Amino acid sequence: MSTKTWTAVDNYIVSSLFEADPVLDAVLAANRDQGLPAIDVSAAQGKLLSLLVRIGGAKNVLEIGTLGGYSTIWMARGLPDGGKVVTLELDPHHADVARANFEQAGVSDKVELRVGPALQSLETLAGENAGPFDLIFIDADKPNNPNYLAWAMRLAGPGTVIVCDNVIRDGAVINEDGRDANVEGARAAFSFIGDDKRLDGTAIQTVGAKGYDGFAIAVVD
Helix, strand or coil, X not given: CCHHHHHHHHHHHHHHHCCCCHHHHHHHHHHHHCCCCCCXXXXXXXXXXXXXXXXXXXCEEEEECCCCCHHHHHXXXXXXXXXXXXEEECCHHHHHHHHHHHHHHCCHHHEEEEECCHHHHHHHHHHCCCCCCCEEEXXXXXXXXXXXXXXXXXXXXXXXEEEEECCCHHHHHHCCCCCCHHHHHHHHHHHHHHHCCCEEEEEXXXXXXXXXXXXXXXXEC
């Protein structure tokens, strides 16, 4: 199998199961035009996030790593009336692009965007007694995965679902001797989830338009 085949299957999934969505297409186009890296989740992955929000009846969602807001919009669309996504972004330019995308997608009233280093924003949220969040999506700088997971546990409650993206790294996650910081961050996520007895988790390997990767998913007992 190849990335070409995986991408074709992703396209088949979208064409078979999704309605045409010019708004989300425009969001991805805006991200490209503004020079953002093409590291958004795929459409199929975005829809999964939206379904997880709906399946769990989530009302309060935390996202660590906004980029241009593509995944944020997917999750916001799954929220009920009165629900909110708090999303954290380091880069002010990315945040500006995301705000425009939220406006275009009609979800600005469901999104609170905080700009700055995520660890500082997480500390601020904890100081504000924010949460507990019903779903927490971690998709930021991978070396900080264990720090983000630690804060996620402080901002979670029983039943909170935590999703940590990009943990397979083309299979490199099994390389114990690697020195790639992103791979080490993926391995740290597995260690954190496996060692914390409050978490019941698994991981899903994925192939598609984004290549070979996957995500870890856990629920707080």
